[in-house]
Amino acid sequence: MLSDALSGIRILDLTAEPGFLAGKVLGDLGADVVKVEPPDGDPARRRPPFWGGAADPDRSLLWLALNTSKRGITLALDRPRGRELFLALAEQADVVLQTEPAGSLAARGLGWETLHARNPRLILCSITPFGQTGPRAAWRGSDLTVVAASGNLYATGDPDRAPVRCSLPVSYYHGGLEAAVGVVFALLAREATGEGQQVDVALQAAMVMPNIGTAAMFRMTGQRGARVGAFMSAGRTVQREIWPCKDGFVSFALRGGPARVPGLIAMVAYMDEHGMASERLKAIDWKTYNHNLLTQPEVDALTREFGAFFAPSSSPHAASSSTSSTPAAAGCALPAPSR
Incomplete structure (x- = not known):
């Protein structure tokens, strides 16, 4: 109890x-x-x-x-x-x-x-x-x-x-x-x-509720949404939600808001315990963080750092200079972010 x-x-x-x-x-x-x-x-x-x-x-x-x-x-x-x-x-x-x-x-x-x-x-x-x-x-x-x-x-x-x-x-x-x-x-x-x-x-x-606004949007615009694999559209960006790991995959979102920011803060603290949180990542003001206002380069930078932790193959410093892990780099075709 x-x-x-x-x-x-x-x-x-x-x-x-x-x-x-x-x-x-x-x-x-x-x-x-x-x-x-x-x-x-x-x-x-x-x-x-x-x-x-x-x-x-x-x-x-x-x-x-x-x-x-x-x-x-x-x-x-x-x-x-x-x-x-x-x-x-x-x-x-x-x-x-x-x-x-x-x-x-x-x-x-x-x-x-x-x-x-x-x-x-x-x-x-x-x-x-x-x-x-x-x-x-x-x-x-x-x-x-x-x-x-x-x-x-x-x-x-x-x-x-x-x-x-x-x-x-x-x-x-x-x-x-x-x-x-x-x-x-x-x-x-x-x-x-x-x-x-x-x-x-x-x-x-x-189960209609987890669709968020899709059902209402269909009535207004005729759009049914689309499958986007490991990614989601947010604002004008495409953000990863399913991350490859050493022994499979993990679901982790870059989304903000009262329900998710504590998870982002905890994840950065966990990464820091293992020496894998860069100074740039630790300096982010999560209280004002809004994933809908990020640019694609900002999303890509976060993706490289979190991705290096979930599937470590290099130091965070090396990861920050590696190639982007966006859908384009992964060979995935996605609908326009507005969908």
Whole structure:
């Protein structure tokens, strides 16, 4: 537990992997989160890799990473007695989290109407690919389906190749955070109304947000954006975001703003610990830094210094006089920065 902000709030977590993070975040905020598993345990417990390499339901890294700050019980919700026990627990709970398809809980007598009748203050949060209503509500969908339907996949990858998804299911993480925030707002609303409500999180809708302004720009200009590989357009420049390293690649942005400047400052300090931060780099005033106002030569200078640290092959002094690592130097064709 990282906070006691939700101390006294009890949450029944029925979720599969798409909702694990929501329960974890709420537990980290102090809620008493009870993970409800089937009698033979959640299938995620059997997903490799396992801590220490030993296959064990308590050592799955997926399970360990996303289910801390929770207690656990087992219930057979496909049996009458299991449903009775769950409804009894729901009468004393504040929130139920679930990821089953629209209508599935109701078909077993555990839907919103039943839960609300038994406990009018209860909040039911559903996390599904396309939400509880609308023409796609009954559609099944994986992370890949959702990321593609959101438009996020279209813009991810190299311009001369097919789109690629992230190695981790990012829609589950974006959706999980949206669900946690939605639950907190529903709890606040309950203080005023005395009533619980449904929180409907569509993963496809949640994944529109990472597209930033692309969806709105398409309506205004007809431009859909483009895949630019390891780079991004910023102002009138092209800036690297995926950097080659000795054993693979690392994602690191030159972007500024309150959320990212602390990372830039920390990275320069880390480089300095290893003797790889030049005096010029250490002298930058990061408080006034704005990546949108950089010129391409300024971007290239930063790229050489950070690139030399991520994949060290020379001193920072030698790197500062080496050739540019812009897309042109790497043989990549990019759209105009304004796109």
